[in-house]
Amino acid sequence: MITTTDLTKVYRSRGREITALDGVDLHVREGEVYGVVGQSGAGKSTLIRCVNLLERPTSGTVTVAGQDLTALAGRGTRAGSALRKARTGIGMVFQHFNLLSSRTVRDNVELPLEILGVSGKQRTRKAQELLDLVGLADKAKAYPAQLSGGQKQRVGIARALAGDPKVLLSDEATSALDPETTRSILQLLRDLNRQLGLTVLLITHEMDVVKSICDSAALMRDGRIVESGAVAELLATPGSELARELFPVGGELPGTDRTVVDVTFHGEAATKPVISQLARTYNIDISILGAAMDTVGGRQVGRMRIELPGPFEENVVPIGFLREQGLQIEVASGAEAALRAANDGNPIKPANPIKPTEPTELTKEGAK
Ligand SMILES: Nc1ncnc2c1ncn2[C@@H]1O[C@H](COP(=O)(O)OP(=O)(O)OP(=O)(O)O)[C@@H](O)[C@H]1O
Numbered sequence: 252m253i254t255t256t257d258l259t260k261v262y263r264s265r266g267r268e269i270t271a272l273d274g275v276d277l278h279v280r281e282g283e284v285y286g287v288v289g290q291s292g293a294g295k296s297t298l299i300r301c302v303n304l305l306e307r308p309t310s311g312t313v314t315v316a317g318q319d320l321t322a323l324a325g326r327g328t329r330a331g332s333a334l335r336k337a338r339t340g341i342g343m344v345f346q347h348f349n350l351l352s353s354r355t356v357r358d359n360v361e362l363p364l365e366i367l368g369v370s371g372k373q374r375t376r377k378a379q380e381l382l383d384l385v386g387l388a389d390k391a392k393a394y395p396a397q398l399s400g401g402q403k404q405r406v407g408i409a410r411a412l413a414g415d416p417k418v419l420l421s422d423e424a425t426s427a428l429d430p431e432t433t434r435s436i437l438q439l440l441r442d443l444n445r446q447l448g449l450t451v452l453l454i455t456h457e458m459d460v461v462k463s464i465c466d467s468a469a470l471m472r473d474g475r476i477v478e479s480g481a482v483a484e485l486l487a488t489p490g491s492e493l494a495r496e497l498f499p500v501g502g503e504l505p506g507t508d509r510t511v512v513d514v515t516f517h518g519e520a521a522t523k524p525v526i527s528q529l530a531r532t533y534n535i536d537i538s539i540l541g542a543a544m545d546t547v548g549g550r551q552v553g554r555m556r557i558e559l560p561g562p563f564e565e566n567v568v569p570i571g572f573l574r575e576q577g578l579q580i581e582v583a584s585g586a587e588a589a590l591r592a593a594n595d596g597n598p599i600k601p602a603n604p605i606k607p608t609e610p611t612e613l614t615k616e617g618a619k
């Protein structure tokens with residue numbers, strides 16, 4: 252539904268060049284909710300503004316609903332009429348709502364319809380329908396100043412839907428809201444996604460947002476997408492940074508005489524008593540260093556960081572046992588972690604395994 256190919260954006264200001272986007276290939280499927288996360292300055296807002304050509308990319312292409320927007324863009328900053336038309340199929344929701352304070356709620360929602368040249372009666376009917384859809388039917392005549400933050404964002408969403416878009420873009424739509432209001436706005440976006448088949452591309456810095464409503468996600472850093480995919484698949488990807496952030500297990504990595512294993516439970520595997528079976532079968536003591544249960548992408552997932560006595564070589568069989576139970580296993584310390592890194596194309600060779608850092612003199616002293 253949304254595809255960007257080798258998208259770059261270079262800002263030039265006061266003789267300096269800032270590469271805000273550095274070859275971004277994004278692919279958002281029709282009907283999904285896609286979240287982009289990343290630190291401040293990673294290029295998230297630039298990316299979303301390039302998707303509807305509010306910002307003109309320096310190079311690369313943007314295709315939305317099969318239409319190459321970069322080809323429609325026209326010259327200069329003025330959008331050509333073809334681009335303006337294409338944009339009506341892309342709604343946008345903003346962090347600070349961007350409502351006009353002198354207009355009533357309904358008039359705010361009517362604004363894009365006025366620009367589209369829709370007649371007065373039709374406009375009013377459509378605006379009323381949209382306000383109904385976002386749960387604000389009774390606020391049509393109120394002014395933005397009379398609304399709560401959550402209500403203002405509902406108006407912002409109704410306005411974004413005025414042109415019957417196929418795609419909704421949202422840049423930090425909930426970051427000015429309290430947690431409870433955030434939840435209700437996210438639920439609204441999810442409902443609209445399901446009811447209207449709306450494809451949603453949203454930007455957030457909150458992992459909870461990704462957890463609660465995104466089907467897919469991408470992590471941006473320094474203008475690049477460094478990881479992306481379906482949330483459920485990311486969780487099943489060894490070494491995934493997004494999975495770790497979505498689902499932190501905590502727990503310190505110990506010295507070389509122990510093996511730390513991160514276990515991820517999905518679906519049926521979550522209900523089996525595997526840890527006690529493991530302890531009994533191999534007669535080993537298992538310590539739980541950290542654990543969490545959560546719903547990610549609408550599915551129950553559990554994660555646990557456990558510690559087995561002895562180095563990795565002594566735990567090959569118990570780890571094999573865990574894998575056989577259909578659990579996803581990632582060895583967080585020891586030789587296998589190094590091997591895995593080598594297999595992923597990392598220059599570290601298996602003959603030269605990563606050793607957890609030696610405790611410093613200070614901590615050794617402290618332990619005495
Ligand atoms: N109009 C502009 N002129 C010059 N530099 C810009 C402009 N807009 C953004 N940048 C720079 O581009 C980079 C990416 O900015 P962007 O706003 O896309 O980041 P972001 O990921 O949305 O960050 P945040 O989470 O803080 O909103 C930053 O280094 C920023 O300073």
Ligand SMILES: [Mg+2]
Pocket residue numbers: 295296297
């Ligand atoms: Mg931003």
